[in-house]
Amino acid sequence: MQELLVQVIGWLLLVVLWVLFIWQYRKDPRRLGLAALLLPLVLVSISAVVDLLSALVPGFGFLITLIVVMTPLIVVVFGGALIYNGVLMWRREGVRLSNLMSLAAGVLVFVLPVLAVLLVGIGTWWSYCLAFILFMASVFTACLFVMMLLYAWVHAIFPVKSRAVAAVILGARTINGKVTPLLRGRLDKALELNASQAQSNLLIVPTGGQGPDELEPEAVSMARYLREKGITESQILIEDRAKDTIQNLKFSDALVRERQPAGKLWLVTSDYHALRAGLASRQLGLDALAFGGKTAAYYRPSAFLRECVAMARDHLKLMILLALPFGLGLAGLILVAINSGF
Structure with missing residues (x-):
């Protein structure tokens, strides 16, 4: 009986911690401290489920032992x-x-x-x-x-649902004024977010300056792609000075606030970069949420490892x-x- 009581208390504590995590995540997911809470929560939850199934399902414990041996x-x-x-x-x-x-x-x-x-x-x-x-x-x-x-x-x-006044699309290298598949994934995600708005008054901000090997600022190439996809000129705000992610966020926020003094920003980048972009926006004090566009599968491992190093450096x-x-x-x-x- 005492052992059962300890198990029940353990499960209740686990539920309370999950509720706390979900509440804090919905409040603001742009905190790496939540990642430090999530991993032990998942590990403890898996351990609890394994213990339960091992007691209820014959042979399950042997399966887990086999996985550990492998x-x-x-x-x-x-x-x-x-x-x-x-x-x-x-x-x-x-x-x-x-x-x-x-x-x-x-x-x-x-x-x-x-x-x-x-x-x-x-x-x-x-x-x-x-x-x-x-x-x-x-x-x-x-x-x-x-x-x-x-x-x-x-x-x-599990993105936190919200409404926004602008979608800021972070730039990436262009080739001969054309957007690359990597950058196209970001632009298409912004188009998807724009289509999800009940009203089509979302400002769309392509942001990115001109690199030494580029014919024009990235934002100009991005804006051309958006127009070809049916975005009206009145929706587009071009930010063509930024050289890195921090400048992308700062300059774009300043540009948007000239038109919309208040309201949330949607930051649109590649899937591997979305978390770091969101964390950076919180450090800058911006009211924003980050979303990631699709990236080629082969590109993600190296890109995300690079992001891990950058996030560790920033925190x-x-x-x-x-x-x-x-x-x-x-x-x-x-x-x-x-x-x-x-």
Whole structure:
């Protein structure tokens, strides 16, 4: 009876935490702290469901054990997939650091375990410490990636519904004045959002300056595409000075506020970039929500890894806070090693 009561209390606490997360998410999804709450919630929920099914369904526990045993194989497949994607990016997008993120991550999946085994094989206190540092750093990095990937997926699948006064489309590189498939995905998403409005008075703001290898500002090329798709001239506000995401947001907001002093902005970008755009808009104090357009599947892994690095850089305080348990574990190991006479 006491064990049943503990289980019921645990389930009730889990429900309360889910309600708290959903309430905060609907209030404002542009907070990376919610991602830090979501991952443990999902893991604990999965564990609770597995325990329940293991007790009710014969053989379910064996299935879970089999999956756990296959974890090394899953890691190998994951690493191989990253390397394959990195090579694909190399061939299709060229040799640039930003295009090789998945290749580098895939190589590390195989190299780090080998390096850790070699360090343990040395058998000295410093090699043990280095091996453990590698292990903890790898686990922390993997947790961060899963945390951001999970929250980005939730952010995309469950957008907070609202009305807006303008859709701001973040620019991307154009070729000979033509929009690329990447940029077309953003523009088509803005057209979809415009069609969802009950009234067709949504301002549409293509934003992007002219790069050194572009014939004209990105916003001008984007505006031409919008006109070809039936958007009226009165709806379009061109912002053609911005050079990065922060300028996209600042300059576009200033342009919109000349016409609409109040009201929410819809930020439209690629799916892999939507979460970071939303987080940036909150840091700037803008009343906005971010949406992502479709991106080619092969392009997403490297692009999202790049976004993870950028989000970690932009939220250093949260990263330090999340790293504390790993740091404490490392410090504990060093103390044990010292006390043991290594």
